[in-house]
Amino acid sequence: MEAIVTQDGARPWRGAAAAVPLRCWExxxxxxxxxxxxxxxxxxxxAWGLAGSLTSACTVATAASLVGQDWTPLRFSGEIAAWLHAPKAAAMVATALFGDLSSAAVASEVVEAxxxxxWKRLAGVLQLAAAPGSTSVPASADVAPWSGAVEVVxxxxxxxxxxxxxxxxxAWCASRGFARSTTRAGASQPLAAASDAVAQQMVSLQVQLVGCELDLGSLQELQVGDVLRLPHPLEAPARVLDGTGATLFGGYLGRHLGQLAVELVKNPSP
Structure with missing residues (x-):
């Protein structure tokens, strides 16, 4: 499909060559x-007699979680495809093994082993290998939304x-018999219409009437139950705003089934 060129020369659509797969995980x-x-x-x-709890959790990786960290790159099928961050691992293991004697010279070799x-056991499960070099950080594209990148904590x-x-x-999912992550148009599960997908989402709206002016003395004397007269004619529509303050509709105040209601109109007055 050819891209549409706007008057300023910008291309709102990218060509097929720039397409990237969208991945998610169940x-x-x-x-x-x-x-x-x-x-x-x-x-x-x-195997090492390390006392204490040990838990792991997998979530979708985000760029925000990578800021300010040093990562050790790991290879998968010859390419860097994983990054490890564990700066205090040796110190924590030393304390778990030797307690107060963790700084002894003989302890360092045991801790290192x-x-x-x-890491060897963990890498074996995920088919990873150490990559030469010091440190690197995943690029923004590596952890972009719908990239399929996963963070293990x-x-x-x-x-x-x-x-x-x-x-x-x-690759791990395939080795365990899980289905592929990507979903394409024409699959057994059809895509839902946008109106159906967002039908159950709640949206907060605000109805704004024309305001009034009070002198400071009147404002300080206000009490619960006082009535303020607003210069808003009933024949003029109120403004219906979304959560960001943008005007969506005009609206007329009324009642429906015994409750306060607003009848929406397309063109709010200025």
Whole structure:
């Protein structure tokens, strides 16, 4: 489809070459991935005798959660497709293993081996491998809305965050027999009409009448139950505003089934 060119030369539509897939994950897929991560880390915790709780949760990754963090890149199928953030992992493991003796020289080798084994077990579940280099940060496009990127948050014995590109999650889902993430037009589940999709959404509206002016003395003397006369003629429509203050309709005050109501009109008066 050719893009429409406006008078200022801007193109409101992009060509097919710029199209990107929209990915999302079902709650069962994210829960299954979280359970797999939990199982890998629990086996590591038991193997090393690490006391304490250890939980994991998978959510949709967002750009806001990546700001100001140092991430270690991980490879999937030869490409960087995951990022790990666990700056205090070694210190937390050392405390769990040795308590007050965690700073002893002999402890460092054991802690290093323990941490390495934990990441090895986790990487094995997700088919990840360490990437050479120092640190990198996922690009905004990697975690854009509907990108399919997933953030895994681990808390307890060790605190860590892992951002997974959709290819990693999709490969894991395929290995466990989950359906693909993407939904295309013409699939078995038809798309709902926009009016049906938003039919149950509640929208707050405000009805604004013409205001009045009071001197400061009258304002200070106002009491509950006082009546203010507004210079708003009944034949003039009120303004019906949305939550942002934008005018949507005009409206006439009235009653319906014993309750106050507003009859909407298309063209509100200035």
């Amino acid at each position: 709650a069962g897929q994210l829960a299954g991935l979280s359970d797999a991560v939990q199982a890998a880390l629990s086996s590591w915790q038991q 323990c941490v390495a084994d934990g 681990v808390t307890g014995v060790v605190d860590a965050r892992l951002v997974l590109a959709p290819e990693v999650v999709e």
